[in-house]
Amino acid sequence: MTPIMSKSAAAELVVAARMRKGLTWAAIADEIGAPLVWTTAALLGQHPMTPEQADAVCRLLGLDEAVAESLTLQPARGINPALKSDPTVYRFFEALSVYGPALKELIHEEFGDGIMSAINFKVDISRRPDPEGDRVVVTFDGKFLDYKW
Amino acid sequence: MTPIMSKSAAAELVVAARMRKGLTWAAIADEIGAPLVWTTAALLGQHPMTPEQADAVCRLLGLDEAVAESLTLQPARGINPALKSDPTVYRFFEALSVYGPALKELIHEEFGDGIMSAINFKVDISRRPDPEGDRVVVTFDGKFLDYKW
Amino acid sequence: MTPIMSKSAAAELVVAARMRKGLTWAAIADEIGAPLVWTTAALLGQHPMTPEQADAVCRLLGLDEAVAESLTLQPARGINPALKSDPTVYRFFEALSVYGPALKELIHEEFGDGIMSAINFKVDISRRPDPEGDRVVVTFDGKFLDYKW
Amino acid sequence: MTPIMSKSAAAELVVAARMRKGLTWAAIADEIGAPLVWTTAALLGQHPMTPEQADAVCRLLGLDEAVAESLTLQPARGINPALKSDPTVYRFFEALSVYGPALKELIHEEFGDGIMSAINFKVDISRRPDPEGDRVVVTFDGKFLDYKW
Amino acid sequence: MTPIMSKSAAAELVVAARMRKGLTWAAIADEIGAPLVWTTAALLGQHPMTPEQADAVCRLLGLDEAVAESLTLQPARGINPALKSDPTVYRFFEALSVYGPALKELIHEEFGDGIMSAINFKVDISRRPDPEGDRVVVTFDGKFLDYKW
Amino acid sequence: MTPIMSKSAAAELVVAARMRKGLTWAAIADEIGAPLVWTTAALLGQHPMTPEQADAVCRLLGLDEAVAESLTLQPARGINPALKSDPTVYRFFEALSVYGPALKELIHEEFGDGIMSAINFKVDISRRPDPEGDRVVVTFDGKFLDYKW
Amino acid sequence: MTPIMSKSAAAELVVAARMRKGLTWAAIADEIGAPLVWTTAALLGQHPMTPEQADAVCRLLGLDEAVAESLTLQPARGINPALKSDPTVYRFFEALSVYGPALKELIHEEFGDGIMSAINFKVDISRRPDPEGDRVVVTFDGKFLDYKW
Amino acid sequence: MTPIMSKSAAAELVVAARMRKGLTWAAIADEIGAPLVWTTAALLGQHPMTPEQADAVCRLLGLDEAVAESLTLQPARGINPALKSDPTVYRFFEALSVYGPALKELIHEEFGDGIMSAINFKVDISRRPDPEGDRVVVTFDGKFLDYKW
Amino acid sequence: MTPIMSKSAAAELVVAARMRKGLTWAAIADEIGAPLVWTTAALLGQHPMTPEQADAVCRLLGLDEAVAESLTLQPARGINPALKSDPTVYRFFEALSVYGPALKELIHEEFGDGIMSAINFKVDISRRPDPEGDRVVVTFDGKFLDYKW
Amino acid sequence: MTPIMSKSAAAELVVAARMRKGLTWAAIADEIGAPLVWTTAALLGQHPMTPEQADAVCRLLGLDEAVAESLTLQPARGINPALKSDPTVYRFFEALSVYGPALKELIHEEFGDGIMSAINFKVDISRRPDPEGDRVVVTFDGKFLDYKW
The missing domain is CATH 3.30.1160.10 (Cyanate lyase, C-terminal domain)
Structure with a gap:
């Protein structure tokens, strides 16, 4: 059994993939049909995604299952x-x-x-x-x- | 020479007068023709008023010159x-x-x-x-x- | 114009009057027909009372108008x-x-x-x-x- | 000699296993016959479990001995x-x-x-x-x- | 109605009276038949005294009723x-x-x-x-x- | 050249060994003929041990030289x-x-x-x-x- | 013997007098022939003035001896x-x-x-x-x- | 997918390369034709560089692509x-x-x-x-x- | 009964008197035959003086009995x-x-x-x-x- | 390119080598002909050494080039x-x-x-x-x- 990837680690990978693929936050929000600020906040670790949303994001960004699992996790919310x-x-x-x-x-x-x-x-x-x-x-x-x- | 009344002391008197006279913040903002949030913030000590605005407010609320003088003072901004x-x-x-x-x-x-x-x-x-x-x-x-x- | 008595000053007077008159918080809550914890918290400055509640409390405790006025004030909530x-x-x-x-x-x-x-x-x-x-x-x-x- | 797994590391593994196996905290509490909040708090690192409780939880969640040993450790209690x-x-x-x-x-x-x-x-x-x-x-x-x- | 004298104000008066009368804490504790550390802590504001204890202390130290009333007050405990x-x-x-x-x-x-x-x-x-x-x-x-x- | 093992790392190993061997702090203190609280504090990193004490403890607990060396180190004292x-x-x-x-x-x-x-x-x-x-x-x-x- | 007026109290009086007389900081600095920022900082309590400077400022602003004495005091420097x-x-x-x-x-x-x-x-x-x-x-x-x- | 190198890790490598190659900050700033303080701050992680600037710096200092990518990242600004x-x-x-x-x-x-x-x-x-x-x-x-x- | 003057209030009066009388700390230390730093610290509230020292200082500085009493008080030491x-x-x-x-x-x-x-x-x-x-x-x-x- | 070893890592190695070789701080200071407190502070990371001083210390203590390089680094001064x-x-x-x-x-x-x-x-x-x-x-x-x- 391995621990679930932390939401901050998942967010770092999302940020890296987004930058390298040249995608905007808006494009990701469109892909999953969710509001822009909500989607950005969720990918930065502030909201849990549904498995479907998490899978769609990871497909788009070329990220693996461990990231998707982390994105569905219930967060402990707050700012660094x-x-x-x-x-x-x-x-x-x-x-x-x-x-x-x-x-x-x-x-x-x-x-x-x-x-x-x-x-x-x-x-x-x-x-x-x-x-x-x-x-x-x-x-x-x-x-x-x-x-x- | 007496010190200028502090803006927090002036704000306390504005709050008391407003409550006792049954006036709304909106009514005060209307009186001086200024935006609602700006006026409220200014009277709580976050913006300097012009002497005309300060006098108009004090006339409306029945407050004296010392309050008006304080309301025109340049503030040190911030929240308690x-x-x-x-x-x-x-x-x-x-x-x-x-x-x-x-x-x-x-x-x-x-x-x-x-x-x-x-x-x-x-x-x-x-x-x-x-x-x-x-x-x-x-x-x-x-x-x-x-x-x- | 005088400032409104602060809610903490009002609370100190309520506490003194309650002690000297030998009244319980429960007796005060009964007098105004409000829940016990709500009433206690309100008198300690955490909830605004209606003018009727404030007047009834002040009559019971022998406190003057300035206290009643303070008790109706909208509080800034929080603990010392x-x-x-x-x-x-x-x-x-x-x-x-x-x-x-x-x-x-x-x-x-x-x-x-x-x-x-x-x-x-x-x-x-x-x-x-x-x-x-x-x-x-x-x-x-x-x-x-x-x-x- | 290796150090004992920290209670926070053990808690992370419990959380991951619980999520992946689709078990509720209530189901785990039932398994060991202990109260719900106590069990959840203990698995998050706030109470020591008996070796029997720890073993039963690890069997249910498919976690190894090192986790069980950690769960029996006397905690330093408190919130992050x-x-x-x-x-x-x-x-x-x-x-x-x-x-x-x-x-x-x-x-x-x-x-x-x-x-x-x-x-x-x-x-x-x-x-x-x-x-x-x-x-x-x-x-x-x-x-x-x-x-x- | 006046507020009750704060326990820290009462403590200051106790300290002043004790020093000026040349009394020890032990002598005060003896007077009321209570343990030494308890008595000292109570007079510094950390424990409520019974009215009898408070009156005895105030008689010994030449302090008035307002001090005695304060000494019987339930404290908010803690160190400066x-x-x-x-x-x-x-x-x-x-x-x-x-x-x-x-x-x-x-x-x-x-x-x-x-x-x-x-x-x-x-x-x-x-x-x-x-x-x-x-x-x-x-x-x-x-x-x-x-x-x- | 490797750094000396930190006293907190040494303490973690002492705690693990003590628990797994079923030894009490009192038994360890007896082994080295030192007072109980002193010994416990020293093993938790608050006092330097003599090389003889450190060796005796490590022999008893089955810990290696690196732990013994750390236990003799002058500590920076204080609580987490x-x-x-x-x-x-x-x-x-x-x-x-x-x-x-x-x-x-x-x-x-x-x-x-x-x-x-x-x-x-x-x-x-x-x-x-x-x-x-x-x-x-x-x-x-x-x-x-x-x-x- | 009375304590020396605090430098912050003196600064409040300087600020009030300056405002009421419609003088600029630059005018005050000119009066005493000192640099602009130094003069402003000194009057706000961050530098001691010589008695001659303090007297000249107080004459210009219509402030009394107690202010002048305070302005010559060695400050404890720092920002609120x-x-x-x-x-x-x-x-x-x-x-x-x-x-x-x-x-x-x-x-x-x-x-x-x-x-x-x-x-x-x-x-x-x-x-x-x-x-x-x-x-x-x-x-x-x-x-x-x-x-x- | 790997995370982007943190800007603080990139800054450590820049500092090491600069020291070992005996280059001044001024020489680096000259190389990219940017102001001195801006360039130094950017390389310490406080400003994003353009890809051209980042590539030129990394060529000069003998640093690889991962550093260049990090230097173009939008920073979270502030001091340790x-x-x-x-x-x-x-x-x-x-x-x-x-x-x-x-x-x-x-x-x-x-x-x-x-x-x-x-x-x-x-x-x-x-x-x-x-x-x-x-x-x-x-x-x-x-x-x-x-x-x- | 009045409270004892606080040591910080006494220190303010000492500082004022010393300045107005043009005395040095060294002169005061000489007067009481005590070391210079000790005397200065004591007068600033960090050490209790004997009644003889306190009286001598107050005579020299023209301060009254209340200051002398305060100077003999056991201090709570520490810096603002x-x-x-x-x-x-x-x-x-x-x-x-x-x-x-x-x-x-x-x-x-x-x-x-x-x-x-x-x-x-x-x-x-x-x-x-x-x-x-x-x-x-x-x-x-x-x-x-x-x-x- | 590897980052420069941090000054705290270098200090840990200096402390370990000094202890294992049985050398005093005074002996090290003598070796480089520098004052005792300065040398100790420098080796703990508070002053940059010249390359000659750093090499001499590393030769004496048997530490490698990476430590010497770190000892010459300009420090960010301060206490943990x-x-x-x-x-x-x-x-x-x-x-x-x-x-x-x-x-x-x-x-x-x-x-x-x-x-x-x-x-x-x-x-x-x-x-x-x-x-x-x-x-x-x-x-x-x-x-x-x-x-x-």
Whole structure:
């Protein structure tokens, strides 16, 4: 019996195969008919895939069974702490430092006491052309859950 | 000479006045003709207001000159660490822990090496009705900046 | 305009009044017809009360309007870090250190990929007589939320 | 002489074998006639098993002697810090942040000065059907220990 | 209604009164007929006293009712982090760093899987004359609790 | 030239050999005529052994020269941080959190300004039978050192 | 005897007076004939001023003797940790995270083993017009110190 | 499929080859016609190189294809925390601790509310001869970005 | 009964009085006939003074009884963490980071297994003239204590 | 091309060879005619050696070329954090916690605003015989650097 390949090891192989085959994340998401951010996050180890999805990805990328098995594993979710200070990732955390308390106030004003779910939740990213420089637009969309005893 | 009232002290007075007068953040934003999240963040101490905006807010809320002066002060931006684990705020940080690395991959795929600006940036929040429960929709919209020597 | 009394200052006054009047938390919960753990947590600053609940509590305990106003305030939730190592509180954190990963496995086995909500959630505590020493029984009861895009 | 296989290495092999053989944690617990949460925690490295239990588990899962030896080892108990922020595990810690001080108050009110033991202690988890969504119910049941000089 | 004096404020007054009246901790412990370490710890805020004990102490030290009330309060136990590096306190932590794992091994060898209770527990300190320099002898004496489901 | 085996690697082999040969720590301590806690701590890597002691231990346990060499190495002392939260070890740290400041007061009262040495120091552990449950008794015994310029 | 006003309290008064009188940092630096960054840092509490400088500043800003005395005090230098994550300050720390190791390599290549002094050191800031947006130019200029036994 | 060589592994090989071949960072930068600090940072893993740059560097240093592939990889930027306290690197962080808040004040005075970009940004280092000891001169040059909603 | 003035409050008053009266630390040390570093450390709150020393210091500095009482108090020793990064203090910590492990090796080589006492210990500081710039010479002088069971 | 052996790996081999050959650090320092503490620190990885020094050390200790190459490498200086709490090392850090602020005061009194250099710096250690127990004497000797713009 061998241990299951760790999801981070599988992610490294996915990243290598994707780069060497010149495939985009979007092409992989299309192949399995799943949303773009979800697919990318899943392949980086944050969501379990179904066996069918995992097999399709591995076929496309030329990866073996051990990777596919790992991709179906239930993850322990979370970010590598070192990555939090990567500038591209950090700007999102900075925006939350500046606007997080305001978002809390406005959620309570509009919805009452509760939270935006991070589980019944989706994220999307798109490019918005702008003459002064194109813009990254990221949308967080989560169900409101009220504190309910 | 007395020190300028701290922006956190001013924010506490704004919160108290808003609550006692039964005003919404939206009503205050309307009064000064500024965006909702920006106004809320500014009143919580994250953006300097112009003297005109500060005066208009203080007139509306019945607050004195010292508060207005504080609201125009250049802030030291950031979140109180204790607030990061408030559940309503934490869900945003959790979403970044799960999706931050995927967003980084997709920004690089679409735009190349660079970041979404958190300075040339705006946030919006809205309520999207949904039969299975209304949803909180938060949009981050920042200019793409490429690493440029 | 004066700031609203902080919820921790209000909690200190509630604790003092409760002790000096010889009232139990259960008696206060009965007075407002709310669950015991919810009421205690609310008075310690973790839930907003309705104005009616806040007024009833303050009448019972002989506390003034400023306390009542504070009790209705939307809280920033969370525990004082120093309290985490109090032995009575710490045993709960220790139990999670030992059993948390097992609970995660069993939630995934029984329910699939998702979480126990801490928002649509209730806690109860009771005493179970036992000849070898009575037992503290604490029940966490939260809605299952599946990861749903 | 070779070192004893670490309990985390043994746990990885148990997890892999369980997944590949399509066995549930419940089936393993049944095989050795031990409680479900205890068995899961023990196999994840938090409790020593008797040699008989360890052998029975390894027979069922097709694992060798080295795993069985490891499962009988006295553990150094505790959670991997990275796992604390996994959303499924985190919700339990969040619930303690919100309700821990209230539980402390109520233990002291009902039992006096002391703690709920985390040693003479058991945990159970079950599913409670609910028309608005089934619920995860987790029960902590520990002997009360009073501070006694 | 005024808040109850904090236990740390009460401890400061006890320390001041003890010093100014030239009383020893032993004299105070004798006055209330309680063990020496327990009494000292209680007056420093780590154990609640009975009203009789608190009144006796305050009479002896010339302290008022507010102190006595505070001394009967249920404490949130724990050490001020800054005090952990005071050399006199630190040596105990250092000894645990060096010998803690050995004590764990020997407890398991002699008693099996379990712990020394820190609740059903007493500490004593004494001076042992020694020609090479007198010695501080501290005894921890706690009930063994075995892991018991 | 090969590096010296690390003391933690040597400790793992000692633990494995001791378990497989069914020997107690007490039996090993007897073999080398050294105190029980000292011997256990030394084998776990906290004290250097003399070559004679190291050889005798390795002969008894069937371990090779490389282990013996490592056991004579001067250690870098200290505890693995992960082990501090193991419940059996943690109770000692908790007891210090509760009683450390009281011990400081009493050392100063009895001895003056100074410390209990953690170097000219010994620890003993014993079992004290008690009808209500046997007790773990741990004695710290260190020379008093006064602050002396 | 009253304590000397803390340098942070003095800095708050300087900031308030400067703002209310509509003076720039440059105007203050001119008044005392000292470099711009040095003067600003000194008034924020990072360098002691001579009594003549302190008096001149206080005359200009209308501040009293207590402020002047504080400005001459030897500082304990360092940044308020909360300010490290202010976006304007953070970008400098981020640049060091990205380029710090490269600067180390290049200092060693050009100068040998040693450091750029942060004591025999000056900083300057200027604005460089640029058609694509003006630029902030900050120069660090420190004496090279070689490791010298 | 093998994973891509990590950028830190590639950097170690670059450092070794550079040292053994007696090449300077400046010589490498010249070879690819890129700025000195940029090239050094890129080879230490902080910037992606174009395939042409990576190939030219590897030809010059006698390194194989796997290194070149790694050098073109998009990095996760940031500093190894252990390196922050290396004295040569630390002096830069210390200078920011002393002068960071002053730089913030002066940026706001000169440019208004905003930041120096760390993305549209360049660094240069040079040696300035000085009779009292040559000086290290490091220039940060970043585009000003104003807070713009 | 009032609390005893904290040693940090007493130290602030000593510092203020010393500055306003233009006295050196050396003059104060002379007045009480105690070593220079010891006296300075004691007045900053790290050693208790005898009542005679405390009275003499307060007479010299024009401070009242409350300060004298505080100076005789047994201290909780240790440094304010913010002060650790003050450049003048930090250089000592940096030197230990670089040379600490070498000092450990050399103490063990010369003395065997043990430590330099920090209790039976004195520090001295002096100025050594040097044509290339005068030097700060600090001597740590502590009794060797061997690990002795 | 192989990476250069890390300085910590080289140090482990030096330590092993020194122990097996029965050589003292002093003997090695004599062999290369360098100061004792400098040599020990350099071999533990804190200073680069010249190729001649590195070769002489490796010849004496019977170590190969790869070690010599590593010894000449420019180090990233600093201490392994785990070693800071080793008792022999910790006593130095404790002494700084107690006397660091006093040393800062006395440096400023004697020299003015500035620091003791940790770069233009040397350390020495010696044994001073004393009838009450020999003493460890460690001297820090660094050039004074005044804050100089």
